Amino acid sequence: xxxxxxxxxxxxxxxxxxxxxxxxxxxxxxxxxxxxxxxxxxxxxxxxxxxxxxxxxxxxxxxxxxxxxxxxxxxxxxxxxxxxxxxxxxxxxxxxxxxxxxxxxxxxxxxxxxxxxxxxxxxxxxxxxxxxxxxxxxxxxxxxxxxxxxxxxxxxxxxxxxxxxxxxxxxxxxxxxxxxxxxxxxxxxxxxxxxxxxxxxxxxxxxxxxxxxxxxxxxxxxxxxxxxxxxxxxxxxxxxxxxxxxxxxxxxxxxxxxxxxxxxxxxxxxxxxxxxxxxxxxxxxxxxxxxxxxxxxxxxxxxxxxxxxxxxxxxxxxxxxxx
Numbered sequence: 133x134x135x136x137x138x139x140x141x142x143x144x145x146x147x148x149x150x151x152x153x154x155x156x157x158x159x160x161x162x163x164x165x166x167x168x169x170x171x172x173x174x175x176x177x178x179x180x181x182x183x184x185x186x187x188x189x190x191x192x193x194x195x196x197x198x199x200x201x202x203x204x205x206x207x208x209x210x211x212x213x214x215x216x217x218x219x220x221x222x223x224x225x226x227x228x229x230x231x232x233x234x235x236x237x238x239x240x241x242x243x244x245x246x247x248x249x250x251x252x253x254x255x256x257x258x259x260x261x262x263x264x265x266x267x268x269x270x271x272x273x274x275x276x277x278x279x280x281x282x283x284x285x286x287x288x289x290x291x292x293x294x295x296x297x298x299x300x301x302x303x304x305x306x307x308x309x310x311x312x313x314x315x316x317x318x319x320x321x322x323x324x325x326x327x328x329x330x331x332x333x334x335x336x337x338x339x340x341x342x343x344x345x346x347x348x349x350x351x352x353x354x355x356x357x358x359x360x361x362x363x364x365x366x367x368x369x370x371x372x373x374x375x376x377x378x379x380x381x382x383x384x385x386x387x388x389x390x391x392x393x394x395x396x397x398x399x400x401x402x403x404x405x406x407x408x409x410x411x412x413x414x415x416x417x418x419x420x421x422x423x424x425x426x427x428x429x430x431x432x433x434x435x436x437x438x439x440x441x442x443x444x445x446x447x448x449x450x451x452x453x454x455x
Contacts, residue, residue, distance in 0.1 A: 136214040137449050139290045140221065146204040146228070148176040165386070170417050177416050178382055186232065186378035188351055189320055190371060198235060202375055205229045207245060209285060213442070222438050224281065226250040227299065230375040243375040244368060246299030246359075248383060252434045253278040254336070259431035270332065277443075279339030280450035286341070297368065298361035301342065302380035304388050305357050305404050306331035311346055313400045318365055320373045321347035325355045325402065333357075349377045353397040354404060356380060386416045 165174045187197040210221035230243035311325040325346040334344050342359035384392040390408045
């Protein structure tokens, strides 16, 4: 029992009154928006962008474009050492849970959990471990522990009791890869793209048990990467998928406007770049430099607080559970 670990889940509503908790990762998109003098206006503008977008996607029987609004909860996952009775918890993962609500009736459609993905162990892997591999190349076991911990979470009673479907993580496509548009087209996800090769991020998410597909939704200017279990196009409703697209496209317009708020749409063959100059800034303040610095700070925190004292026993537990 000395190597046993358990998860716990907490939620915080994300809206214009959101205030990050003391345990929330500072590098998350939503925490970054909720700081500074413009915090409430930032949050209000971001929520408005999401609601506008979900109504654009769900346009049928929606003549005024206001039939739906999103309700977002930040899902914070903590990891505990069960055998020691230690009350201390390490915050390992944060994701978003999105529901879609009809404004007139209050009818609620369960959306998709996942969306944004933040992880202290990922910060450690990419900000502490990865720089040391520049000379020798990335080792084959890079991301193994993180992937095992994530999969243990999906298999846990805590996850299964709370969420009825596997997660979908939606993030930016890689600037190191070229994407080619395919003929496949989905009513909500839009035109599918194929990458010339898997990026390091794609491989990292693969070790979490997630497959990637790339789609540029209707009205979008660049494809998004969707990491998922099962059948992305048929396991989730149109309404649920629209909630994910509206949420994550909004965050990407704020975080990477050079790509997702560009003034021209991606061509049939597309190479994303943060060097593009033909783009518009949304009315939201976002500190991208701070986000990068915090990733390093939090990676070092993970190294000292989790990996050095508990890394071996955590790996033993995660590996045993996956056997």
